[in-house]
Amino acid sequence: MRSTVSLWFAVAHRSFRRYSTYRAATFAGIFTNSVFGLIISFTYIAVWKQNPTAGGYDVADAVTYAWLGQAMIMTVAVWSGGATDDLAARIKTGDVAIDLYRPVSLLGWYLASDLGRAGYHLLTRGLAPMIFGALVFDLHYPANALVWVHFAVSVVLAVTVSFGVRMLVSASAFWLLDDTGVKHLAAVFAMFFSGLAVPLVLFPGWTSDVAQALPWASYLQVPADIWLGKDQGADVLAAVGFQVLWTVVLLLACHLVLARANRKVVVQGG
Amino acid sequence: MSVIEVRDVDRSFVVRHRSGRLRRTSTIVRAVRDLSFSVEAGEMVGYIGPNGAGKSTTIKMLTGILVPTAGSLRVAGHTPYAERAALAQRIGVVFGQRTTLWWDLPLRDSYDLLRRIYRIPADRYRENLATFTDLLDLGPLLETPVRQLSLGQRMRGDIAAALLHDPDVVYLDEPTIGLDVVSKSNLRDFLRETNRERGVTVLLTTHDLVDIERLCSRVMVIDAGRLVFDGSLEGLHGLGEARRTLVVDLMEPAPPLDVPTAQTLRVDGPRQWLAFPAEASAAPLLAAIAATHEVADLAILEPNIEDVIKRIYSTGPAPSD
Structure with a gap:
């Protein structure tokens, strides 16, 4: 048990290191996130000038949300990317055979690897644009240390939920051989329902409730509301519980799908 | 004792x-049919056959990532597909066309991950790593990311x-x-030594028959899913009508010689x-030719294994029925 945990830590650590070797890509990404942060901030400022309490946010909340969104794009890998893309590529080339004969869990391996990646992206593509945004605008910050802790937990869960969704998309390659189509479709859903394009709290009427019940709400809306202090007391627990629930459901689904995929490859020889 | x-x-x-x-x-394609063989511990066996003959299918079944449709396999006392995790501890696999190393990481990091995956005791790991670093000349490569290694270096790493x-x-x-002549030769030396010193059983598939000639005392030939030969290299030479070739240079061009x-x-x-x-x-034969023609020069070509195998492949059974 202990050696398994230490293996996952080693995998996460190596994955962190692996992404850190591409410095130029990191700097280019930080620049892009900062530019988009500016554009979205000015858009939100214009919107909230028209309606200063839209979605229960004030203008500072909205601008903070814009920068949190930029910080989370790569951290949770909203569209796609991360360890799950490696799996899809390895299915396509057949290298997945090597993963299969190793005496370790495929799901555990890729989850650990993706968490390591997310850690790197949080510290670079997450933190740097956030600092830039903080220098340019007046942002809202977590009210106390406890909120910081809640936020940190929520970010980790945002990654695990997103990992679950992306893993299912990648695993489709076991049947389709190429997951590009499914990936594009999933990216559109994620873009829309994560609240990255428009905060979910702005969705009209019942569509907002539906959107906030879907797994993608975990990516940005839930951690942002914790950061902004929109969730207090029991609501924080409910918000985090919501993310835990989706994590469990999705990882279970991944487990079943990978077991089926394994059966397909090993028994049918696909 | 049979290990396979x-x-x-x-x-x-x-x-x-x-x-x-x-x-x-x-349509149902039978990639492998009625395959039976056993390999003793410490043997080094060549497993050859044309593309699509069933070599990789066999290897996949032996690693447990493919279930046989019928029949039974045992490797190191395990049924591969049923006890894949246990078997993984007892086998090693090298795919020339793929790598088991992590592309973006230094070679040393790949080894460290493998140490954890296989739970190799620390002292054993240190000892093995030192040995292989020495024998395969990996020292200068350990800190290099795998993607920067040449094919030959990567293969040694693998x-x-x-x-x-x-x-x-x-x-x-x-x-x-894909390796050059020197790399091939060094690799063969290493494999021969590992087989001898450590008693590792080796099953080698290749298209390079020199690998077989240098390394394997036994060779199995598979064609269209069937084992068509299993025996010594000499036996393979003697298989069918092994022929030598006489090359003669006559003084003058002549119609094809007619010698009985x-x-x-x-x-x-x-x-x-x-x-x-x-x-x-x-x-x-030479006397018969010299009786009717003036011979300027001559050479005799010994039968080569490639010709023998070419003949086996081309007379093998049809791919499906």
Whole structure:
């Protein structure tokens, strides 16, 4: 048990290191996130000038949300990317055979690897644009240390939920051989329902409730509301519980799908 | 003691293809049929056959990532597909066309991950790593990311990776593919030594018959899913009608020579190629030619394994029935 945990830590650590070797890509990404942060901030400022309490946010909340969104794009890998893309590529080339004969869990391996990646992206593509945004605008910050802790937990869960969704998309390659189509479709859903394009709290009427019940709400809306202090007391627990629930459901689904995929490859020889 | 036991193994695949706008038909392809062989501990066996003959299918079944349709397999006391995790501790695999190393990480990091995956005791790991670093000359490469290694360097890295956890059996799937002559030769030396010193059983698939000649005392030939030969290298040479070739340069171009004990294969100006049974003497043949023509020069080509195998492949059974 202990050696398994230490293996996952080693995998996460190596994955962190692996992404850190591409410095130029990191700097280019930080620049892009900062530019988009500016554009979205000015858009939100214009919107909230028209309606200063839209979605229960004030203008500072909205601008903070814009920068949190930029910080989370790569951290949770909203569209796609991360360890799950490696799996899809390895299915396509057949290298997945090597993963299969190793005496370790495929799901555990890729989850650990993706968490390591997310850690790197949080510290670079997450933190740097956030600092830039903080220098340019007046942002809202977590009210106390406890909120910081809640936020940190929520970010980790945002990654695990997103990992679950992306893993299912990648695993489709076991049947389709190429997951590009499914990936594009999933990216559109994620873009829309994560609240990255428009905060979910702005969705009209019942569509907002539906959107906030879907797994993608975990990516940005839930951690942002914790950061902004929109969730207090029991609501924080409910918000985090919501993310835990989706994590469990999705990882279970991944487990079943990978077991089926394994059966397909090993028994049918696909 | 047999470390690999394969009994009456069949593996078929269902291949579906479109045969109309919506209709799909499926055909069953038997990739491997009635395969039986066993390999003793410490043996080094060559496993050869043309592309698509069933070599990789066999290796996949032996690693447990493919279930046989019929028949039974045992490797190091385990049934591969049923006890894949346990088996993984006992086997090492090298795929010449793929890498088991992590592309973006220094070689040393890949080894460290493998140490954790296979739970290799610390002292054993240190010892093995030191040995392989020395024998495979990996020292200068350990801190280099795998993507920056040349093919030959990467292959050395992969071979060390497959051996770190002291497997009893190693499957080498085309380990010398794409390597230059010197790299090939060094790799063969290493493999021979590892086999001898550590008693590792090696199953080697390759298209390079020199690998087989240098390394393996036993060779198995598979064609169209069937084992068509299993025996010593000499036995393979003797298989069928092994023939030698006499190349004669006549003083003048001449029509194809007509000598009773030989068959004229080719004529190119004054040069002619005549095949004759390997066990027969070339002297009477030469005498017969010299009686009618003036001979300027001659050479005798010994049968080569490649020709023998070419003949086995081309007379093998049809791919499906």
